[in-house]
Amino acid sequence: MEVISMIVNDEFGVMQRIMGEFTRKRINVEAIVVGKSEIPKRARVVLTVLDKEMADIAGARLPRLHDVFEVEIVDHSRHSAYALISTGTGKVGLIGSQQEIQELIERAHPDRYIQTINAI
């Protein structure tokens, strides 16, 4: 898993433009987190793809977009993983390393869950 972090325009259409580059190069985005950032009118997008080759291809294409200001392929060691799980007893948010989250999900057998990775 490789993590790409970007600073982008905080506007309508920007995610579509970014995803277009992944579509063109047939790269599936495994997980994605988007939110306001410390810079006014800029959002941070953090997403993951399967391998280094895909990350490099995307990393070369994304800076060409005029809505994208910074692109960084993030160091592996800074990943943190999140999951929101729903079981018979309720909903729980989890934070931890990727491996910890994976283990917790396997142990809890949730009815539903969503898992993602974040790194800044």
Added chain:
Amino acid sequence: MAVQSFQEVVSIRGSKIVLDVLGSDDIDVIFGIPGAATLPLYDEIFHSDMRHILARHEQGASHMADGYARMKGTPGVCLSTSGAGATNLVTGITTAYLDSSPVIALTGQVPTHVLGSDGFQEADIFSLMMPITKHNFRVTDVKNLESDLRSALRISMEGRPGPVHLDIPRDVFETEAPFLGLKSDPVSPQPPDPRRLPEAVKMLMNAERPLILLGGGARISRAGAAAIRMAEALSIPIATTLMGKGSVPEDHALVLGMAGMHGKMSANIALDECDVLLAVGARFSDRTVGDPRSCAMKVIHIDVDQGELGKNLPADIAINGDCRLALEAMIELLTIKVCSSTWSDRNGRIVSRCSCDIDVQENPISVRKVIKELDGFLPDDGVVCTEVGQCQMFAAHHLTIRDDRRFITSGGLGTMGFGLPAAMGAKVADPDRMVIDIAGDGSFTMVCQELATAVAEDIPITVVLLNNGHLGMIRQHQKLFYGSRFNAENLGNTDMVGLAKAFGAGAARVDDYRDIRSALEEATSSGRPYLLDIQINREEDVFPLTLRTANGVKIHKGSCPFNGGC
């Protein structure tokens, strides 16, 4: 950016903002078709000096803006209404995108309060244009219109040129906003990354069989003179891609001509045998190098677009920056070298063997004879646009682009119907030059309605229609690769002279090769749009056809008289 003093800031309508910004960037013509969403802008055009050329289909308008932009090297503007008008631009904008042409596409849109309601003539053109432009804007607030249009003009020219689209709702044209009168910063070429230049020069100077390959980027950045200087200093031959054709004079001793599927044997042999390839503004498209795995040579790749470096072929040395500046910087680093003459002598011999006789004196007329006559007739500053298919490849292969001649063609997208409107745009951009569209009947009938525009707007271009009544390239491929099971390639027998005359253009039919020259003289001196319906031999195919695969090179020589190596 310089801003006028506060007192001078006045509020004007969005439609006037559009025309004032374009006018201040020396854009004097818009190609378009009006509709409900753009009528406020058209009313402003009525009150302005802006020339408007009414196309008969928005695809035509977009290719005209493209031809204008390629001829002038500055942005060309096309304008459509919302919905179907806007979707009709898509082919032309994609064409401009793949050939890196600075086209500004303006589309009207339904008013902002209707957006998203599937209103009459509403299409999500903002989304549709996204993957086929360098960037696009949906201007929903008139306050952003001036800066967005300024940004669009800058982006279209900056680095690698390309189309930019603005989607403007009707109410934005009608609403007033302060007009700041911002001035565009001049776009200067991007200096090359200097870090790997010395290494690149060393690799080139140590090469035994070096080759320079010039692509569209070399032509756009006017890197031709620098390429010739470098080639002469080191006795390196030069090949071009289709889009690089015309970047260097093709009558120069070191220029091998166009490489690729329908390229010259001389260029393709050099591409096969070189040990170091200096690729300048070329992107290793499948039509030039075939399968990139067929490229075993070492590659130095110069491109202004970082995204092209390593995209199709990994480069041994990649240099990001303007092609002309990069070559000039490399020339500075050259040291005196005693060149081995073996490689350059050999290339010289191959070139002389490759200069075949195309003076085919027979009827039905051979396309090569038409090209031969045109080559002799075209002035040193003549402009040739092409449609797409056999006509395009015959022209690309045989026509000599030298001196200040220009060659304008749809390379990346291969857009049939490009040539006629592009020729019209080029003629509008530079009315003093002779502009010829080399057309096939298949491509021509896709846009033939634009002859009406040429007549109405007095744009005297000449269409050299190579008429074989067939989709020639389809027929050729069905003949070569599908056992001559011809289908869906017969276009019948349209009366092209009657068609052209119905639009008010001049027209003549040519059945004998001896009449080609006088017909060209008649057409180009008539002072009006003219169509020459040249009845050609439908069995004549484009050769050689070179297929480069991972397993080697396969050449269909056909009528190509080239006889082996040296």
